[in-house]
Amino acid sequence: MSQTLYVVKIGGNVIDNPEACARFLKAFAQLDAPQILVHGGGKVATQVAAKLQIETQMVDGRRITDKPMLDVVTMVYGGLVNKNLVAQLQAEGCNAIGLTGADGGIIRSVKRPVKTIDYGFVGDIEAVNGEQINAILSSGLTPIIAPLTYSAEGLLLNTNADTMASATAVAMSEAFEVNLIYCFEKKGVLSDPDDDDAVIAKLIPATYEEYKTTGAINKGMIPKLDNAFAALNSGVTQVTICHADELANAVSGGAGTAIVL
């Protein structure tokens, strides 16, 4: 049996709240096995863009990334957010190293082809270099991955953090028993979107389909869960969706929603 590896995704809403983020980082630093963190962007990019008088355009909750906006997300996700997480983790005794997909060539993507909508400088993941990530882990480092990838032509590309987390988890499942954990501001997947305590303890595909039909599971939760099931189908051992404050309990199955095939 291989060693456990935790691949943890932390959402932008937690990044935006310094106290919640500090609590989460303390728990993340104390995980008892090798770990990788993938972080979202948060609202800071929109705020910085507004101050720079760059208009934020969203289509179906996705950011249109023209060149000025690409510079903003490169600054905010790859610089401000990523490096502050790294410095805080170092102070917690975790030997963090901040990376984008370009660093070490770990996650390469292609610029999304224009169909009906031109998303601009947005990447669809093509390849995760699990061997390189493993070499970084082996030198005693904990990768902290920002939601940016790169193309073979040397372009940086804005990339969905949930997808980066699941693609990374799948690539690492060749060498590890991977436990993929999505942490965000709710207690798990809810059977009633208006009741924050209606946490589904265990979600299987059949139930997922039912909840989608009734509309209990909707919007942003659907791509997250599609990613989760895809990861399980591609070799990831365990997927959990939980509150950022419950990471320690969630790794032992004591909190959040377990996604199960």
Added chain:
Amino acid sequence: MSQTLYVVKIGGNVIDNPEACARFLKAFAQLDAPQILVHGGGKVATQVAAKLQIETQMVDGRRITDKPMLDVVTMVYGGLVNKNLVAQLQAEGCNAIGLTGADGGIIRSVKRPVKTIDYGFVGDIEAVNGEQINAILSSGLTPIIAPLTYSAEGLLLNTNADTMASATAVAMSEAFEVNLIYCFEKKGVLSDPDDDDAVIAKLIPATYEEYKTTGAINKGMIPKLDNAFAALNSGVTQVTICHADELANAVSGGAGTAIVL
């Protein structure tokens, strides 16, 4: 005899010029031994700060870094500049990894004590972790280091890139024959600051003192040369100051100014 390692510093003026920067990166990618790049910041931080209506205060050519300015340099140096260098080097076939001093805990500093001037969030280097940098090199990666370090308390700190390059060169000299090369927009150290072709081929301490007395060497060149001589005195094998377009010639001693004890 140990293996050669190139520690190359590239100045902000070159970073500011996309064509000059692309030529330099192509030459850097083709060096024939393990290499480390340390980059300056360039004018982009000042431009971004201006757009964000954050005032840039300089004292004796040094930036005062209050908290809003620290966020700007973290975004620009650690994000925008660093990640674009990494993505361009990846496209040149160089397996680059962008780092600040916080990443992997490679360069720790202390916040500069306030004497007559409060420089704000500026770091004075305390320790370079050469073993960790060596582990990163050994996993086939080329570190690209931004001019930011971190404190034991988890603060990010704005740090002089020339000093980071020389401190890194010194730390790596325990395991390598280190060739430290400062690349900038002039052909080398000049005996006449008004004649760009008056390159001093070889500069020894006695001549340096004379040129300082006559004023031929002055201003920003003095800390750079002090760093260079200090590096030689602390185990670095070779120090060269050259034009960014002449990196390939400079490594073989065919261009720039050789700094010699």
